[in-house]
Amino acid sequence: MPAFEPSKIRNVAVVGHRGTGKTSLVEAMLFQAGATNRLGSVEASTTISDWDEDEQRRQMSLAASVCHLEWQGRKINLVDTPGDPGFQADTLASLRVVEGALMAVNGVNGVEVQTTRLWERCDNLGLCRVVFVTMLDRERADFFAALEGLRSQLSDRCVAVQIPIGHEHELKGIVDLFHMRAYLDPGGERESKPVDIPEEVAAQAAEYREQLVDSVVETDEALMERYLEEGEVSGEELAAALKNAVVAGELFPVACGVPTKNLGTTGLLDLLVEGIPSPVKKPLEAAVDGAGPAAFVFKTVADPFAGRINVFRVLAGTLTSDSSVVNSRTHGKERLGALLLLQGKDHEQADGFPEGDIGAVAKLKDTLTGDLLLSEDKPVELQPLSFPQPVMSFAITPKAKGDEEKMAAALRRLAEEDPTLTLRRDEQTGEQLLGGLSQIHVEVAVDRLKRRFGVEVELHQPRVPYLETIRKESRSQGRYKKQTGGRGQFGDCHIVLEPLPGHEGYEFVDKIVGGVIPQSFRPAVDKGIQEAMTTGELAGAPVTGVRVLLVDGSYHSVDSSEMAFKIAGSMAFKSAYEKADPVLLEPIMSLEAVVPDDTVGAVNGDLNSRRGRLHGMEPSGVGMTAIKAEVPMSEVLTYSQSLTSLTGGRGDYTLAFLRYEEVPGHIAQRLVEEAKREREEARAS
Ligand SMILES: Nc1nc2c(ncn2[C@@H]2O[C@H](COP(=O)(O)OP(=O)(O)OP(=O)(O)O)[C@@H](O)[C@H]2O)c(=O)[nH]1
Numbered sequence: 001m002p003a004f005e006p007s008k009i010r011n012v013a014v015v016g017h018r019g020t021g022k023t024s025l026v027e028a029m030l031f032q033a034g035a036t037n038r039l040g041s042v043e044a045s046t047t048i049s050d051w052d053e054d055e056q057r058r059q060m061s062l063a064a065s066v067c068h069l070e071w072q073g074r075k076i077n078l079v080d081t082p083g084d085p086g087f088q089a090d091t092l093a094s095l096r097v098v099e100g101a102l103m104a105v106n107g108v109n110g111v112e113v114q115t116t117r118l119w120e121r122c123d124n125l126g127l128c129r130v131v132f133v134t135m136l137d138r139e140r141a142d143f144f145a146a147l148e149g150l151r152s153q154l155s156d157r158c159v160a161v162q163i164p165i166g167h168e169h170e171l172k173g174i175v176d177l178f179h180m181r182a183y184l185d186p187g188g189e190r191e192s193k194p195v196d197i198p199e200e201v202a203a204q205a206a207e208y209r210e211q212l213v214d215s216v217v218e219t220d221e222a223l224m225e226r227y228l229e230e231g232e233v234s235g236e237e238l239a240a241a242l243k244n245a246v247v248a249g250e251l252f253p254v255a256c257g258v259p260t261k262n263l264g265t266t267g268l269l270d271l272l273v274e275g276i277p278s279p280v281k282k283p284l285e286a287a288v289d290g291a292g293p294a295a296f297v298f299k300t301v302a303d304p305f306a307g308r309i310n311v312f313r314v315l316a317g318t319l320t321s322d323s324s325v326v327n328s329r330t331h332g333k334e335r336l337g338a339l340l341l342l343q344g345k346d347h348e349q350a351d352g353f354p355e356g357d358i359g360a361v362a363k364l365k366d367t368l369t370g371d372l373l374l375s376e377d378k379p380v381e382l383q384p385l386s387f388p389q390p391v392m393s394f395a396i397t398p399k400a401k402g403d404e405e406k407m408a409a410a411l412r413r414l415a416e417e418d419p420t421l422t423l424r425r426d427e428q429t430g431e432q433l434l435g436g437l438s439q440i441h442v443e444v445a446v447d448r449l450k451r452r453f454g455v456e457v458e459l460h461q462p463r464v465p466y467l468e469t470i471r472k473e474s475r476s477q478g479r480y481k482k483q484t485g486g487r488g489q490f491g492d493c494h495i496v497l498e499p500l501p502g503h504e505g506y507e508f509v510d511k512i513v514g515g516v517i518p519q520s521f522r523p524a525v526d527k528g529i530q531e532a533m534t535t536g537e538l539a540g541a542p543v544t545g546v547r548v549l550l551v552d553g554s555y556h557s558v559d560s561s562e563m564a565f566k567i568a569g570s571m572a573f574k575s576a577y578e579k580a581d582p583v584l585l586e587p588i589m590s591l592e593a594v595v596p597d598d599t600v601g602a603v604n605g606d607l608n609s610r611r612g613r614l615h616g617m618e619p620s621g622v623g624m625t626a627i628k629a630e631v632p633m634s635e636v637l638t639y640s641q642s643l644t645s646l647t648g649g650r651g652d653y654t655l656a657f658l659r660y661e662e663v664p665g666h667i668a669q670r671l672v673e674e675a676k677r678e679r680e681e682a683r684a685s
């Protein structure tokens, strides 16, 4: 493919709710433009963009896939993104490197949860949008209902530029309201030249054409005046005004069709060329203006064989192969070898990429998603990529003993590829925790560990990181005395424990007067106490929220040592702790679930039984309600399964840590007994 001027490039992220036909739509566009010779399908695992084995087995996109085609002398870069919220890292990153989004909407379901969320995201990023309503050949599909939903729930500036001819199984084609021509269902072949509008939809087409013209002229005062005076405007004027309105985000054209039959693709491609601004018209990052090329890495593929591939968008200048750049995060030099032009999994070598283009590069030393590559090391502030926090985590162990290191290394590789996959060791429980955005997100990671890296693992429910604290002031003495043969050991201290506000932190206050404990031994008391606090006497959890006053003590000029005072400190703490009314604390999470209206009662009832506290409800998208609540972490470790069954898979949720709170008495009692039993068992074995 020849190099294109920046003004002839269009970058489009294809986004939408899960299963709305994005991958099929990308396939249709590639086919119609001649970038591929056959129309592949998701069902037969033959699409260009869902090339990954895991995607094909699950018949869903799991990662962003970059493709390109040529249409009307323009290069269109298409980034097909996953609709499932578990895999939104790539979707969110992709939206950062394009001028426009193509929003796929299911013609049966209309606006769905993820449609609304992505729309808001596009609003925040100021992206131009084109909507495409799919599935019009399916039973109960209704383009006009979907259009109404778009207008009432997303924006009243959504306007139809195409309407269907016929419906459901009798769908025959679509009308292009802009040129007032029709495209008949090509049945999976290439769409050919448009034909006259069939009589059966002529009146309806005229009606919607008028709405389109009205909406467009409303965005242009001069045009509006002429329209009111003369009663009509020329096709060219209308085209120019529509283009301006779409680029300015004042109108969102709504097209429609059936990607799996390649119906509606021609009109859509025209619309992308016309409506989505080129990188020249809408510079992405003002911060990199000026000297030299700059590229932003928005995706990283960790291939166990080919190594790391970084996918980037050129923000300024031209990036050429065999040149050298600086990573602004590491300040390290990176040598660019061969540059790659991506078409799904295939790549072709490229000499360079101009400003605004999207390309890839293999084998950089230390470059990850979110990094900026510059011609020289200079300070540039880019808005960092931000990703959602994991909502669920599992304790993960290798099936084969001794595979721990291999597992950790493989997980690090996967996390490079997907920053929302997190691996961390829980200091308190010692477990390796794998965190993700959904059940299926974590399952896919486990599959990949096995298939790509040959590590088989097991997932367990993670332990809840309980804490302990005190509710009362108390005082105790710790006295350690030992006489064994030669030199003895002696340490003696008196301490007072006080609860700290908010159950947080630790303070050590030295109140010794007159040197009853020499200065040099006092830090040892502190150390002994802090060590004792790592495993509280109640349930073996760390103790927090305590102020310790060291008030008195005594020493022996020969037998005292740091060791002796450390032990004395620990003894004093343990005995004071028992008297200070200790209590267990548990993590409380804020939960936001979005569920179908008819399941709200069941979901709330279930949350109630999990000790949840409801904080509010509000409508969210068509027929959906957002529920906000606070729930103890221990009650939502496996919430994903419950929510799926309560909502028939239509609900989703996010969790975030809020604060620690006291565990209610009867539950605390059970936990304390369990911990006691565990400790006894550990001692016995
Ligand atoms: N009948 C019909 N089926 C369609 C249409 N568009 C897509 N499909 C089918 O719907 C299913 C989902 O399509 P995909 O293209 O994978 O949807 P997607 O939006 O990429 O899905 P995710 O990537 O998982 O979010 C596949 O089985 C497609 O063959 C359509 O217009 N009509």
Ligand SMILES: [Mg+2]
Binding pocket: 022, 023, 024, 050, 060, 061, 080, 081, 082, 083
């Ligand atoms: Mg897909």
